[in-house]
Amino acid sequence: MKPRLPCLFPLLLALAGLPAAAQAPQGSPAAADATLPRIAFDKTVLPNGLEVILVEDHRLPIVAVNIWYHVGPANEAPGLTGFAHLFEHMMFAATRHIPRGEADRLLEGAGATDSNGSTDYDRTNYFDTVPSNQLELALWVHADRMGYLLDVLDQTALTNQQDVVRNERRQSVENRPYGIVEEAMNHALFPQTHPYYASVIGSHADIQNAKLKDVRDFFKRYYGPNNASIVIAGDIDKARAHALVAKYFGSFRRSAPVAIPKVATPPITRERRITVADRIELPRVYMAWLTPPVYQPGDAELAVAGQILAGGKAGRLYKSLVYERQIAQDVAASQNSYALTSTFMIDATARPGIDGAQLEGAIDAELKALRDVGPSDAEVERARNTIETAMLTSIEKLGGAGLANQLNQYNQYTGDPGYLTRDLERLRRVSAADVRRVAQAWLQPNARVVVTGVPGTPDFGPDVPTPKPSTKPAAKAARAKAVAGINRDEAWRRSPPKAGPAPAFTLPGGEAFKLPNGLTVIHHYNPALPLVAAELVVKSGSDANPDGHPGLAGFTAQLLQEGTATRSAPRIADEIAQLGAFLGSDSTADASTVSLLSLRSTFGAALDVMADVVQHPAFPTAEVERQRAARLGELTRQRDDPARVAAVAAAGALYGPRHPYGYGQLGTEPAIRATTRDELAGFWRRHYVPSNAALIVSGAVTRDELQALATARFGAWPRAAATAPDTGQPGGSKARLVVVDKPGAPQTALRVTLLATSRKTPDYPALQVMNAALGGLFSSRINLNLREDKGYSYGVFSGLRYSRTPGPFTIAGSVRTDVTGASVAEIFKEVRGVREQPLPAAELAGARDSQVYSLPGQFETNSGIGASLAETYVFDLPLDYWRSLPDQLRRVTAAQVQAVADKYLPPERMKVIAVGDRAKILPQLQPLGLGQPELRDADGQLP
Incomplete structure (x- = not known):
């Protein structure tokens, strides 16, 4: 995954007869909303096997494109853990018709949001939300990945993404609190030969051992149109959208049929216990059980059980461990549903001074009560109601993890993209007796894994060096050599499609x-x-x-x-x-x-x-x-x-x-x-x-x-005068280098920052465009340099936090420990570059358009609309502010971008904050001319 940052439509939820909110009943939402929601979709299958699912929704001039390939770690070969995820990254490399990095540049310049990919145990998905006039661009990109990635796949691309994925592992597993504890829990649940044994990201050794032939074979086996489904949801005409899918995907050849993985998961018949040391201060206890597969009997009941146990502050475990006994900092429980088997997990973090044994005893007492007595009807109703609201909220958004993705999930696991109705039906059928029954059947002490994370020195396993790329001419020639592809080249694919007329949109003003x-x-x-x-x-x-x-x-x-x-x-x-x-x-x-x-x-x-x-x-x-x-x-x-x-x-x-x-x-x-x-x-x-x-x-x-x-x-809230805040003037440190020591850390958390300006500045539009080009987009200068070109990081981005008084401009990310100094030097180089030269016309247009045409995506959900309107109130902006902003952004010039960069980003005022292994990073940072370092304690405070 790339780090990232009307009326009732035929589409959605034809819920009839809803009472007026001012006279809303006090009872169960399920009882009040007796009509089950239905999603209006069309599903067809192209002759080559690609499933096409279309949903028409004209709320906003945007459209979500979401492709699922039915492949994940469940399909991986032994010794290639993390391969499905590594391949996900490879799909963002060059294709026959799209040079490396060009797809991101074009999509972001078109105003794409939620543009990314992800891998889970049973599937890999790729998704973008684009302005409705750019649907064809999104289809062109996704189709070229499916049809023509193999033609130009080379060792350079593989080596680069191996670096990126290993940085992702360092950031999301090894340098994240409890990351290796969770990985150990997976290892304890499954035998080493099971496809769910490893974490989705895999091990350093297996990531590094992947060969180009493995990548080619994986593509041929799993990335054919007959192993994929595409959902297009949003501001579309369904007939035209179907014709476009047929145009871009219809000529692709089928791959060999993919067999559904048949894996027997050995039951756990005796409790398994592990203790794992990690760089943490508070112990955490994990418990996990093997449970029924997704959408099978018992799956919904266990989801309700998880909500009853730890569904927010109303959960039994929260009330017992966090609220009453105060022995846990937090607690969670969930049914994690997959095709081969599911897992039910509970985790609780101890309060200072509490050990894992105390947490475990308290959790066991609540589990025993659930098995022996069961929940009350009121608890079950609360759980069902909360889950139902969450389900509806999840489809409020078209793209990302929203509606389009949910339809693809239903399609893969049930064959019915409109399964939402039946999903809600099975939820509403769950009774207190059902919850007690599944707790007795599946959540027994002898059928679980218990993993305790404790403070200590983590064991990341043997370090696997990254091979240095060859610079021999023969190697360069090999990289440039073309390979015969699967699909016949078609000349019309060589240029990106022209956008339709820019959609007219009026953003909510309130x-x-x-x-x-x-x-x-x-x-x-x-x-x-x-x-x-x-x-x-x-x-x-x-x-x-x-x-x-x-x-x-x-x-x-x-x-x-x-x-x-x-x-x-x-x-x-x-x-x-x-x-x-x-x-x-x-x-x-x-x-x-x-x-x-x-x-x-x-x-x-x-x-x-x-x-x-x-x-x-x-x-x-x-x-x-x-x-x-x-x-x-x-x-x-x-x-x-x-x-x-x-x-x-x-x-x-x-x-x-x-x-x-x-x-x-x-x-x-x-x-x-x-x-x-x-x-x-x-x-x-x-x-x-x-x-x-x-x-x-x-x-x-x-x-x-x-x-x-x-x-x-x-109305009866008494009128009173507010006390106006008086922040005074900043009195920051004179030091330009601040270091917090984290001995043994595999990465350095970096921030390069300075105070910039307030939210009401007239420079806001130019600053937003400047930031997009410098570090705000995936295709920005800083991220492409440190992630894609150098392989130093999983991602480094920049942003402005605007306040009523001047707020900070910050460049932030985590980098490999051994390249901390080099990363800071590259960041300063990019800052100087945006100050010294105006943006080229194409880069300016891309950065500017990304800000204009991504704005509707900010208003997809009610919470998003509310947050945007709250911003106008907090910062005393006019209510029609968002409606006027697009035109302000469109008028930003290259000279204005250079001027705000020069005004607000003087490198000599920037401070570097580095949290990492001081002994290893300080010698790299001191030659950069940042002066004497200021050392801060583990809290980030001056000692």
């Missing part, structure tokens, strides 16, 4: 009104799905933290859900789950938010709970102490994550210890320990007032309904 107490309400009507998203946004975040109280805003936001004058914390969790809703609260640099997602039918009842936590938090002393312990535990966990430590160290270096932005949202251990209940309540009283807040609602609720609901739930 409609605002005020309640008499001063509360701003911003509404956007979006009836495409029976869902509603709401945010209560307060214009005070960490910028309002008093001196010496870092983290106070976040601590306050966290406490809102932990009890009101009339509701306890457990009651809040149970009510929200019963309604099938999701409630959250958080803070950022400039705002604090309480967010809500619910079905339309239960929005009124869910808004009751949201309004209560906003207006009547009680800050009970016992809850303050619970959350204090939780924040201290999270601070401990943060130390294990190099990227998070780098972010905290960068904030401190940029802003200094007297500035509220100089810390992470958690704050510091002394501040957490010293915070009192009165200080938390005081922050809420000063800042959570109607004149400082907006209720932003997007979804299937009309303006009149919302006005009635907002008045009823928030």
